[in-house]
Amino acid sequence: MAAVDLQAVHDTLVSVAFEAGRMILAANPSSISTDTKMNAVDIVTETDQAVERMVTARLRAAHPSFAFVGEETYQPGVTRITSSPTFIVDPIDGTTNFVHGFPNACISLGLVVDRVPSVGVVYNPFQDLLFTGVRGAGSYMHRNASLEDGKGKGERVKLPLGGDRPLGDLSSALVSIEWGSQRDGENFEVKARTFRKLAAAKESGGGMIGGMRSLGSAALNLCACAAGQLDMYWEGGCYAWDVAAGWCILSEAGGQMVxxxxxxxxxxxxxxxxxxVRGASAGQKELVEEFWGVIGDGEMDYKH
Known part of the structure; x- marks a missing residue:
């Protein structure tokens, strides 16, 4: 296969993201039908499904030779991500936020090549906030992104926003964590123990973390980390469509995914x-190892 024109893919994904954003904003969460997948906190709406159908049609028309993996069409044990160029899509990341009218939801559009996140577009239509990344070309944040020039359109700003300032230890770190939809078993116990130890005082063996946040969207957590607004983000249980786009944006901002x-x-x-972990001139390795030390012997294991 010929080399993929990543910038052209980026431009297509941005156009698709804006169209998806208009669909999401047009939906009325109080009147749309919802269903659940794993349990009561693992929600899917008719808007998720409609957006994915639109995205699928647009991307397959633009790049018919590329594979496609979407959250709403994923089949456990069947769907696989290969080395082929593959679009990996979450039509609404942060569905629980969406159905509550909480403005922290987005569309996440990623392209992986040889299983490496290579293009990422994450768009929050409620805030008109766009994050983009292209492998080898950097990542950017754009406020009021869908507006016309001269009508309040924000500047496209290279990430990270504050430069690659060094990281400190956990006591000065702002870290995003998520409970996820699995609320029992050993994976849940690892999370619960780790959350408690992160928050506890150092005198009692804890990490005395500077602060913990839960944005309710893996993609937006990763973008905030890429922007330098968060120092770290930890989660188990999410899927490739939750992280593929944000991973590219993070990497191009000097961040690291482990x-x-x-x-x-x-x-x-x-x-x-x-x-x-966000991009930094120093301290990435040390902070990762300190965080792993808080987890200790715990290990999460999620099936596909």
Whole structure:
């Protein structure tokens, strides 16, 4: 296969993201039908499904030779991400936020090539906030992104926003964590123990973390980390479509994605267990190892 024109793919994804954003904003969460997948907190709406159908049609028309993996068409144990160029799509990341009218939801559009996140577009239509990344070409944040020039359109700003300032230890870190939809079993226990230890005082063996946040969207967590607004993001249980786009944006901002389980400096796009650290001139390795030390012997294991 000929080399992929990543910039052309980026331009297509941005156009698709704006169209998806208009569909999301036009929906009335109080009147749309919802269903659940795993349990009551694992929600899917008719808007998720409609957006994915539109995205699928647009991307297959533009790049018919590329593979496609979408959250709403994923088949457990069947769907696989290969080395072929593959679009990996979450039509609404942050569906629980969406149905509550909480303005932290987005469309996440990623392209992986040889299983490496190579283009990422994440768009929050409620805030008209766009994050983009192209492998080898940097990543950017754009406020009021859908407006016409001269009508309040914001500047396209290279990430990270504050430069690659050094990282400190956990006591000065702002870290995003998520409970996820699995609320029992050993994976849940690892999270619960880690959350408690992160928050506890150092005198009692804790990490005395500077602050913990839960944005409710893996893609937006990764973009905030890429922007330098968060220092780290830890989660187990999410899928490739939650992280593929944000991973590219993070990497192009100098950030690093490692395993959410201790010791894994290399991890796969579909590993389902992730720890992201923002770009920094110093301190990435030390902060990752300190975080892994809080997890200790715990290990999360999620099936595909």
């Amino acid at each position: 395993s959410g389980n201790p010791g894994g400096w290399e991890t796969e796009v579909d590993s389902r267990v992730y720890l992201a």
